Amino acid sequence: MDxxxxxxxxxxxxxxxxxxxxxxxxxxDLGCKSVTSGATVEKAVALINAQVFxxxxxxxxxxxxxxxxxxDALAARGIxxxxxxxxxxxxxxxGYSDRPVLKKPFKYEELVAILTRLTSNWHRSSDHIVCxxxxxxxxxxxxxxxxAQP
Numbered sequence: 001m002d003x004x005x006x007x008x009x010x011x012x013x014x015x016x017x018x019x020x021x022x023x024x025x026x027x028x029d030l031g032c033k034s035v036t037s038g039a040t041v042e043k044a045v046a047l048i049n050a051q052v053f054x055x056x057x058x059x060x061x062x063x064x065x066x067x068x069x070x071x072d073a074l075a076a077r078g079i080x081x082x083x084x085x086x087x088x089x090x091x092x093x094x095g096y097s098d099r100p101v102l103k104k105p106f107k108y109e110e111l112v113a114i115l116t117r118l119t120s121n122w123h124r125s126s127d128h129i130v131c132x133x134x135x136x137x138x139x140x141x142x143x144x145x146x147x148a149q150p
Contacts, residue, residue, distance in 0.1 A: 003031030011056040056081040
């Protein structure tokens with residue numbers, strides 16, 4: 001049986017090393033092909049511009065800086081993402097209030113539930129990704145997954 005993120009490339013934007021290690025371990029258990037991380041807005045945007053990701057986990061607050069520019073870069077490339085935050089308020093989600101939020105510290109089961117919902121319209125057709133529910137692949141980058149709803 002395929003694991004939830006089998007063969008997927010995940011970007012984790014997180015500035016706390018212990019939290020990052022926890023997330024990386026969880027993603028490995030879910031079958032990720034690769035996990036790439038960035039701890040600053042600048043690094044995350046550079047990674048998004050240089051690499052291809054299937055999904056991202058984005059800390060709302062990076063070293064006391066709002067991560068909105070990262071959310072903009074992810075959205076511009078059609079990369080589905082989930083916010084993670086230790087804050088009780090989610091005020092920095094302007095324009096992205098429809099994105100799921102993981103409240104830190106979160107459990108493995110919570111991550112699985114949100115990623116399952118986020119990736120629910122993915123399914124495999126041999127080694128190619130096909131979007132469900134009338135969604136279509138985004139962008140012109142080969143081997144890129146982005147299931148955008150019409």
